Amino acid sequence: xxxxxxxxxxxxxxxxxxxxxxxxxxxxRLGYKTHVYEPGAAPAADVAHAWTQAGYDDLDALRGFAEAxxxxxxxxxxxxxxxxxxLSGTTPLYPDRRALExxxxxxxxxxxxxxxxxxxxxxxxxxxxxxxxxxxxxVPAILKTxxxxxxxxxxxxxxxxxxxxxxxxxxxxxxxxxxxxxxxxAEISVIAARGKDGSVAAYDPGENxxxxxxxxxxxxxxxxxxxxxxxxxxxxxxxxxALDYVGVMGVELFVTPNGLVVNEIAPRVHNSGHWTQAxxxxxxFEQHIRAITGWPxxxxxxxxxxxxxxxxxxxxxxxxxxxxEPGVQVHLYGKAETRAGRKMxxxxxxxxxx
Ligand code: AMP
Numbered sequence: 001x002x003x004x005x006x007x008x009x010x011x012x013x014x015x016x017x018x019x020x021x022x023x024x025x026x027x028x029r030l031g032y033k034t035h036v037y038e039p040g041a042a043p044a045a046d047v048a049h050a051w052t053q054a055g056y057d058d059l060d061a062l063r064g065f066a067e068a069x070x071x072x073x074x075x076x077x078x079x080x081x082x083x084x085x086x087l088s089g090t091t092p093l094y095p096d097r098r099a100l101e102x103x104x105x106x107x108x109x110x111x112x113x114x115x116x117x118x119x120x121x122x123x124x125x126x127x128x129x130x131x132x133x134x135x136x137x138x139v140p141a142i143l144k145t146x147x148x149x150x151x152x153x154x155x156x157x158x159x160x161x162x163x164x165x166x167x168x169x170x171x172x173x174x175x176x177x178x179x180x181x182x183x184x185x186a187e188i189s190v191i192a193a194r195g196k197d198g199s200v201a202a203y204d205p206g207e208n209x210x211x212x213x214x215x216x217x218x219x220x221x222x223x224x225x226x227x228x229x230x231x232x233x234x235x236x237x238x239x240x241x242a243l244d245y246v247g248v249m250g251v252e253l254f255v256t257p258n259g260l261v262v263n264e265i266a267p268r269v270h271n272s273g274h275w276t277q278a279x280x281x282x283x284x285f286e287q288h289i290r291a292i293t294g295w296p297x298x299x300x301x302x303x304x305x306x307x308x309x310x311x312x313x314x315x316x317x318x319x320x321x322x323x324x325e326p327g328v329q330v331h332l333y334g335k336a337e338t339r340a341g342r343k344m345x346x347x348x349x350x351x352x353x354x
Contacts, residue, residue: 002196005070005293007031010049012069012091016042018333018343019075019269024048026285032293037065043334044075056083066090073247073292075268077103078148094246094292099267102243106146106177109264116242118235119261121254122180126171130164130178138180143167145174152213182261184254188222191273192236193248193287193297200240201287201300202233203280205253206308208272214341218272218308220279221354224255231260239265248273248288271343275308278329278348305351316344327351 005011011027013020016038024034024047033049036042045051050068054061062083066072072093077100084097102112110123124136126143134141139161145154154174156167168176187210192202207222208215222229236251239262250270252263273284282290282298290297311319316338323330332345 002294004295005032008033009070009293010035010068011289011293012037012065012072012087013044013048013075014038014072014079014087015075016040016044016051017075018043018335018345019271020044021047021333022274022285022331023073023075023269023288026283027289029286030289030293030295032289035065035069037062041336046334056080059083059086062086063090071292073268073288074100077267095243095249095267096246099243099245099247099249103265103267104147106144106149106264107175110177110179112242113239113262113265116238118238119259121182121261121263123177126168126176126178130168131161133178134158134161134164137178140181141178142181143171143176143178145171145176147175152210155213182254182256182263184256184261186222186224186255187252187263188224188228188232188255188260189218189250189252189270189272190232190236191248191250191270191276191284192233192240193284193291193300194240194245195291195297196246196294198241199297200237201297202236203273203276203284203300204302205229205232206272206275208252212341214312214343215271215310216312217310218275220275220302220304220306228255228260235260235262247291248284271310271346272308274331274346275306275348277331278350279304279306279354302354304354307349307351309347309349310343311345311347313340313342313344314338319345319347322347325349 010033016036021044035050036045036048037052039055052065124133141158143156156170158167187208188205206218209217250266254261276283327350329348
């Protein structure tokens with residue numbers, strides 16, 4: 001058994017959004033303080049012990065933050081390398097840099113997955129000869145920027161070859177990859193955790209529906225055969241072990257007639273894991289805090305069928321009427337301003353016993 005971080009210790013969280021907020025609340029339940037680092041508005045800071053409001057290029061602020069923390073984690077993956085140098089040179093960082101380096105860059109990520117023997121979409125780096133690149137990936141394809149893409153941003157579809165140049169131009173010269181279209185029947189994701197002792201606990205895969213590139217719902221159980229459920233968990237476990245990972249990870253997969261294809265990994269708690277708050281004794285946020293502080297992992301088994309629905313933009317106005325429905329748990333993120341496309345909260349609707 002690894003040592004458990006003592007009660008009252010401080011966990012640093014890079015990023016102050018809703019994921020950081022729910023991590024901070026889970027940390028508090030286990031007796032920890034949290035210190036949020038976020039340059040902008042920070043819903044997480046409302047429930048944290050301390051907040052450093054500074055940029056990721058402010059190396060003095062980063063050093064001060066690291067010195068104030070006993071362990072550091074993050075709620076998003078685009079942390080600049082210079083910031084990571086300062087942080088990880090001072091205080092333990094979980095998950096570690098390797099996981100970030102793999103997931104920050106779609107080309108490195110896809111190559112890592114392929115080298116593990118896992119199925120991915122056919123892909124190629126985008127060069128100045130976009131038509132040659134698309135011959136490798138196949139058409140239709142999606143061009144995706146290698147870095148800084150999220151919620152469908154930084155992507156352009158190429159349905160036929162003569163759209164190639166326009167799609168490339170829309171990325172404004174950002175380094176990109178071309179991904180052949182995967183003909184999937186469903187999108188699922190597995191949320192899995194690995195502890196410092198190498199133990200792994202995975203949650204049941206959920207089935208995800210996106211609207212306008214943003215996650216709309218996650219439904220448990222996913223309507224897939226039991227064999228694919230097992231495959232999904234095995235794939236996630238292989239990825240965690242290969243990275244010697246500590247913490248929670250989200251693994252997004254496509255369901256195809258030939259089995260599962262890995263779309264992407266997120267080295268953090270994940271929107272498609274929010275259902276665990278109503279479906280499991282230990283949710284993904286507590287699981288992550290347990291993993292990075294040396295607590296035994298929760299077993300991840302599911303006691304309820306759950307549908308998670310994101311409350312996006314003005315959808316948040318439905319919260320009071322949803323709250324009146326039986327079996328509905330409401331989570332609001334306390335964001336000051338409602339904007340179209342912005343995740344304002346979510347609900348977990350328990351639809352029965354598992
Ligand atoms: P991503 O940002 O990679 O998660 O992509 C956002 C969404 O675009 C995914 O959830 C899928 O619905 C769709 N998508 C991404 N890559 C592919 C692909 N290679 N083939 C088909 N659909 C895709």
